[in-house]
Amino acid sequence: MTTSLRINGTEHLVDVDDDTPLLWVLRDVLGMTGTKFGCGAALCGACTVHIDGAPTRSCITPVNGATGAEISTIEGIGTTEIGKKVQNAWLQNEVVQCGYCQSGQIMSAVALLTNNPHPTDADIDEAMSGNICRCGTYMRIRDAIKLAIDGHRG
Amino acid sequence: MMMASDLLGGAGADALVSRRLFLKASSAAGGALLLGFDLLADVDRAVAAEQETFEPNAFVRVGRDGRVKIIVPYVEMGQGNYTTIPMLVAEELEVPLDAVDAEHAPPNEKLYGNPLLGGVQATGGSTATRAVWKPLREAGAAARTMLVAAAAQRWSVAPSSCKAQDGEVVHPGTGRRLTYGALVEAASAQPVPQSVELKRPEDFKLIGTSAKRLDAPAKVSGKAVYGIDVRLPNLKIATLAQSPVFGGRLKSVDDTKAKAVKGVRQIVRLDDCVAVVADHMGAAKKGLEALDIEWDDGSHRNLETADIQRELEEATLKRGAVAKEVGDVAKALETAARKVDATYQVPFLAHATMEPMNCTVHVRPDACEVWVGNQVIARAQAAAAAVTGLPLEKVAIHNHLIGGGFGRRLEVDGVTRAVQIAKLVDGPVKVIWTREEDIQHDMYRPFFLDRISAGLDGSGAVIAWRHHFAGSSILSRWLPPAFQNGLDPETIDGAANIIYGLPNFRLEYSRVEPPGIPTAFWRSVGPSHNIFVVESFIDELAAAAKKDPVSFRLSLLDHQPRAKTVLALAAEKSGWGTPLPERRGRGVSVQFVFGTYMAQVAEVEVTNDGSVRVRKVVCAVDCGTAINPDVVEAQVQGAVMFGISAALYGEISLKNGRVEQGNFDTYQVLRLNEAPTVEVHIVKNNEPPGGMGEPGTSAVVPAVSNAIYAATSIRLRRMPIDASALVNK
Ligand code: FES
Ligand code: FES
Numbered sequence: 001m002t003t004s005l006r007i008n009g010t011e012h013l014v015d016v017d018d019d020t021p022l023l024w025v026l027r028d029v030l031g032m033t034g035t036k037f038g039c040g041a042a043l044c045g046a047c048t049v050h051i052d053g054a055p056t057r058s059c060i061t062p063v064n065g066a067t068g069a070e071i072s073t074i075e076g077i078g079t080t081e082i083g084k085k086v087q088n089a090w091l092q093n094e095v096v097q098c099g100y101c102q103s104g105q106i107m108s109a110v111a112l113l114t115n116n117p118h119p120t121d122a123d124i125d126e127a128m129s130g131n132i133c134r135c136g137t138y139m140r141i142r143d144a145i146k147l148a149i150d151g152h153r154g
Numbered sequence: 155m156m157m158a159s160d161l162l163g164g165a166g167a168d169a170l171v172s173r174r175l176f177l178k179a180s181s182a183a184g185g186a187l188l189l190g191f192d193l194l195a196d197v198d199r200a201v202a203a204e205q206e207t208f209e210p211n212a213f214v215r216v217g218r219d220g221r222v223k224i225i226v227p228y229v230e231m232g233q234g235n236y237t238t239i240p241m242l243v244a245e246e247l248e249v250p251l252d253a254v255d256a257e258h259a260p261p262n263e264k265l266y267g268n269p270l271l272g273g274v275q276a277t278g279g280s281t282a283t284r285a286v287w288k289p290l291r292e293a294g295a296a297a298r299t300m301l302v303a304a305a306a307q308r309w310s311v312a313p314s315s316c317k318a319q320d321g322e323v324v325h326p327g328t329g330r331r332l333t334y335g336a337l338v339e340a341a342s343a344q345p346v347p348q349s350v351e352l353k354r355p356e357d358f359k360l361i362g363t364s365a366k367r368l369d370a371p372a373k374v375s376g377k378a379v380y381g382i383d384v385r386l387p388n389l390k391i392a393t394l395a396q397s398p399v400f401g402g403r404l405k406s407v408d409d410t411k412a413k414a415v416k417g418v419r420q421i422v423r424l425d426d427c428v429a430v431v432a433d434h435m436g437a438a439k440k441g442l443e444a445l446d447i448e449w450d451d452g453s454h455r456n457l458e459t460a461d462i463q464r465e466l467e468e469a470t471l472k473r474g475a476v477a478k479e480v481g482d483v484a485k486a487l488e489t490a491a492r493k494v495d496a497t498y499q500v501p502f503l504a505h506a507t508m509e510p511m512n513c514t515v516h517v518r519p520d521a522c523e524v525w526v527g528n529q530v531i532a533r534a535q536a537a538a539a540a541v542t543g544l545p546l547e548k549v550a551i552h553n554h555l556i557g558g559g560f561g562r563r564l565e566v567d568g569v570t571r572a573v574q575i576a577k578l579v580d581g582p583v584k585v586i587w588t589r590e591e592d593i594q595h596d597m598y599r600p601f602f603l604d605r606i607s608a609g610l611d612g613s614g615a616v617i618a619w620r621h622h623f624a625g626s627s628i629l630s631r632w633l634p635p636a637f638q639n640g641l642d643p644e645t646i647d648g649a650a651n652i653i654y655g656l657p658n659f660r661l662e663y664s665r666v667e668p669p670g671i672p673t674a675f676w677r678s679v680g681p682s683h684n685i686f687v688v689e690s691f692i693d694e695l696a697a698a699a700k701k702d703p704v705s706f707r708l709s710l711l712d713h714q715p716r717a718k719t720v721l722a723l724a725a726e727k728s729g730w731g732t733p734l735p736e737r738r739g740r741g742v743s744v745q746f747v748f749g750t751y752m753a754q755v756a757e758v759e760v761t762n763d764g765s766v767r768v769r770k771v772v773c774a775v776d777c778g779t780a781i782n783p784d785v786v787e788a789q790v791q792g793a794v795m796f797g798i799s800a801a802l803y804g805e806i807s808l809k810n811g812r813v814e815q816g817n818f819d820t821y822q823v824l825r826l827n828e829a830p831t832v833e834v835h836i837v838k839n840n841e842p843p844g845g846m847g848e849p850g851t852s853a854v855v856p857a858v859s860n861a862i863y864a865a866t867s868i869r870l871r872r873m874p875i876d877a878s879a880l881v882n883k
Contacts, residue, residue, distance in 0.1 A: 037510065
């Protein structure tokens with residue numbers, strides 16, 4: 001059946017089963033490949049998007065659970081003030097290695113800073129521990145989040 | 155990104171091969187690669203009126219707009235190759251790094267084979283930087299020499315009175331200047347220099363600086379295209395189930411329910427695999443789950459890890475191939491005042507790259523195209539040719555960014571599988587492995603088992619060292635000529651070339667290929683096993699001799715000044731010897747592998763329930779010239795996290811012939827909340843660069859294990875760490 005999705009401010013109509021995970025609708029149906037597949041089981045965070053601002057694992061979110069909501073993905077996050085700051089902090093800190101996990105890392109970090117502009121170390125641990133990075137960029141992710149906060153304050 | 159194969163056109167690469175060599179092989183390391191410098195400017199090409207780019211060799215393209223394309227023979231897997239390799243060329247070519255674009259090399263082993271990996275066009279073993287260090291600077295210098303000659307000719311001045319800077323040739327005497335872009339045609343007509351002069355280290359402008367990574371912006375905006383992101387018209391998506399027991403066969407499959415799933419288009423049956431082809435991965439997965447499959451498990455149906463362990467144990471009791479022998483170990487052991495014996499073992503490990511295995515293929519009657527991220531693209535091409543029966547030149551490989559390699563993509567099993575499926579599909583198909591399929595059909599870091607003994611004299615000095623281990627030899631399969639007299643250099647790396655001065659030494663290796671489980675390279679490969687054993691055992695000897703682990707090691711390193719320096723530096727920066735709270739400890743390791751000296755001190759905390767938290771790792775590294783110090787630091791940080799994942803959690807086990815782990819819940823890896831601080835101290839010098847992708851992984855495992863000993867007096871001789879052994883210790 002046809003489902004309507006609002007992604008990064010644009011309406012899209014897709015014709016898939018209701019229980020199709022949002023991840024595959026984004027990637028395979030709509031061609032938005034910035035959101036990544038890592039585990040398919042909410043274990044790695046690579047597929048993180050925002051649904052009404054909440055960080056959400058799109059690999060286990062059925063598409064009908066996202067209708068009527070505001071979905072944002074890595075492709076659109078740079079248009080928000082915090083999104084831009086986080087991306088810049090990532091660049092300034094040279095966080096990325098293979099880069100495959102970084103869409104999800106950035107989406108988790110932006111959600112964290114949007115809901116909690118001054119996170120403690122424990123808040124960062126909590127918000128980011130669901131995002132695996134096999135290249136081990138964790139230290140730089142921590143530092144980049146702090147850099148984005150400072151930029152925010154400044 | 156446009157692929158180099160497109161740029162060159164179908165026959166381009168071959169045509170280039172036929173052009174004459176212009177730089178002579180000048181060192182053993184660079185030799186094979188330099189055979190690649192053959193493509194220069196034959197006259198007809200050079201004077202062609204429509205000359206759009208200046209192509210002095212296989213690696214450099216200068217466009218009319220002055221932009222420089224660098225054909226990077228080694229793939230980007232996160233290790234910074236797309237930044238450090240262009241830096242080498244840009245340094246000698248005298249162009250700013252932001253005028254440079256990096257491009258994957260097409261499959262062509264003659265042009266782009268890796269001299270450090272037997273001429274295979276491969277990125278692995280921390281070889282990339284070492285293999286290109288001289289040849290790629292020479293490629294840049296040759297291009298620069300020709301551009302300067304072209305400008306000098308136009309101005310009728312001596313080339314020596316001109317200089318190259320910032321993408322231009324200038325004549326300081328008259329203030330005249332010409333951009334490289336304006337010199338494309340004229341430079342192409344210049345003779346190829348027979349030899350070139352490289353810049354002196356003190357004149358480097360880029361090398362040694364932490365230049366920004368060229369691949370980063372696309373990776374933070376979601377625009378970077380990995381193999382899994384390929385999009386094509388009418389592309390179908392497939393996912394697969396392979397025989398859960400290696401070597402098993404498909405007996406039957408009922409696909410009635412799967413075919414009813416919306417979006418499912420086709421069920422593909424192979425001898426040992428079923429694939430569901432669909433409009434999108436959601437439908438493909440749903441279809442796969444709806445299949446009712448029966449397997450014939452075959453001869454490995456009862457295989458357990460313990461069977462393999464037993465086989466290796468028995469092998470170490472027989473004679474192995476002697477890898478190295480110094481003095482008379484047997485006699486020295488007899489006279490030793492104290493003898494220490496131990497058995498070590500390390501498990502099978504999966505790679506679990508963040509980007510699951512995938513490969514996109516379009517098979518037509520007369521051609522085949524493959525889109526993939528792979529570390530050995532010439533082999534990928536050969537694999538596709540073998541499955542389709544097409545000649546090599548009918549197989550085009552479009553290589554992509556790699557979402558983590560760690561050795562996994564030095565194999566082409568995934569390409570073979572995807573082409574087998576695509577052969578039965580009309581139109582292009584992207585085959586994606588689920589995470590479970592990726593982990594259960596990996597090719598694994600081998601299981602190794604070691605028996606080791608040493609003798610100490612009355613003063614605690616090591617007078618004998620006898621080491622015998624058994625396990626798989628990856629090179630014997632991957633590069634057969636490298637396996638000789640029962641040995642290959644990679645499997646024994648770190649054990650045979652032990653850095654300590656030992657008067658009586660013997661290393662034996664027994665090759666045992668485990669049945670029913672394929673093995674392959676895995677970040678830091680041989681040393682990932684050997685350094686764990688050697689650096690743990692030397693720690694045992696220090697304890698037996700009642701010596702401090704750092705000073706004990708230093709006393710065995712008089713002939714190794716660079717190793718001594720990194721060890722002393724890591725000790726100093728870590729506060730070695732200063733008091734720590736209860737249940738905390740520091741452990742050390744030192745090594746020389748992949749051309750890099752490294753010492754690490756890990757600080758761990760062991761809680762009462764036995765769980766281990768690595769708090770901090772201090773690393774001192776001498777990798778010769780650090781081309782990009784920030785990339786060196788990032789590689790160490792990442793390699794350390796990778797090693798800690800293995801130490802804390804990494805284990806692939808077999809039960810009833812099946813891999814027991816499946817996803818990140820059962821094959822855990824380190825997460826941000828568990829990540830230590832990693833401090834990296836680089837020793838500066840102008841030695842040739844060493845490899846950086848892997849040393850951090852092999853060094854951290856023994857450092858952590860030794861730290862646990864310091865905290866608890868429990869010596870762990872097998873990985874991963876067994877928390878139950880540490881409860882209340
Ligand atoms: S792919 Fe969704 S959490 Fe891993
Ligand atoms: S950068 Fe490679 S997985 Fe995170």
